[in-house]
Amino acid sequence: MPSDISHGLVEKMSIAHPEAALQAITQAYAPSKLDVFGTAGDFDLRLHVLRLPGITYGHIQFGTDVRVTALPPSCYVVCFAPTGGVRVAATRTNQQVTGQRGAVLYPHEATFFEDWSPASELVSLRIEDDHLERGLVQLIGHPIREPIRFEAGCDLENAQTASFRRALQLLEAELQNPSALAHDDRGAELLADFVTTSLLLSQPNNYSEMIHKPRKAVPLGAVRAAQELMDADPMSINTVGELANRVHTSVRSLEQGFRTHLDTTPMTYLRRTRLAHAHRELQVAASSNCTVRRIAHRWGFQHLGRFARCYREAFGELPAETLRSGRR
Template structure:
């Protein structure tokens, strides 16, 4: 069943992608192939041992440019795609997947993720019956736009990722935990990650996180020193946020509007505002949340509903930040005390 978490009618925007989840359990090879094609790519899928029936299971969540699927076949299969139109990561939870991509042989395991880039195909020699993996599809245009925003200049894609990265330490561990958290939230129908304002920022975090987790030709540029944005540029970003606080801004988008790189804008905000761009946006949204708490709609508004509507995914942290800023709890404001 398709599960769609919708934002509050008074703050939802038509241009904000709605997160979606889907679960499948099929035993027919053609049905499994069709599901993989719909959510990923056109694939060739074959049983390697006809004595063991297929038991395909897929639990999927799509947040705009990022699709994460928990995939199991329950039988030994060979799977491959002749053409990839997106970046892709295989992150096994159990078992291993050996594959060939652009002439390189890679073995993905729970300790090492395999990375594939658009253009050429990828083929797994054998996906064993006991293997379970997160298959992560990342939209090409979105990832390359995120990289351009971070480095502050045009790039020539595709990004030449290394064939794999370590998921046991550093940025690779962080990114794998982000992917696994998103998968685990499939079991929570009221997850904050499925609220559109939160989902958009989480997906953007996965894009930038992947760029820091992997080796590629722009890796050094991501960590090089950049001068901060000037106060005029910072003021421009502030004006944009305050004029449209319900828009799902990201640092990358604000940087494009201000005409600087994302890292320069972050440094400019740190120096001249004392907050990151996203922290400042939350500051603005908290002010609007307070107004809703002070003037609630009877029978509809609760602290949790208002917090989630304005993009605050963790109710406890929202309440603590609210109390620190306004000197009272959100529930006290709601009660008019």
């Protein structure tokens, strides 16, 4: 991903000239070669891209038959075609991708996207290899010894891919209507981690047995250590993966530990802790020089409506009511 492009950015463009289109493809995805085989007058690149930390999600259309030769990228790619169809060929695969039948491509392999019908639209999710590997390590709790190898075909109609489908739906919603979630540093990281974890859990790969192997809950001491970290500085933790790394265990073991010992999850505990801090600050703040929005954002709540609902459930009143009550 180009280093000068910030995360959360949505790009949308329409380009009728192949040379300019190739520059846009290179900027959005990777160095490529573009050959136009259909009617040149029908050529119309339509590109729509969302960027998050470690991942890029986008739609691309050409309006006519082309072949895109992508040089080996340092990322995994999952692609499918909501309309029409595209043939995707790489070292290990040669597949026709459609709306429900996608392909998974590996890093460092040249790939050919060809046989585009005029109505074909390709949707692709690109995950940087180091980002995906970090997500795997957080799931299994120890370093990996070999690269991740997914099954080449991705069946989006399979019940096993339900969580991945939901992740794609969330990306699609952010692409069509960008929200504060993707533009906030913590929100963007959480969204990217959710997508990465969903792919690892849903798409069969050489670590699937290890990922889904039942795990024992971590000892109470590790749970208490995680609690202490969140209590001391709740804004220093953004994901359960970060927390698991800090207490030297896997995500799944830590989550099981919280359910066993506290009947909750690490992220629910973190949200409650941040709510408590926001509550204390609202109690002592002066409404003349402070706002609910400012305090909510300071404690990681970007969506004021959701913050207000959670706050009222926890404290029996709206945050604005606490702020209006003045110093206590």
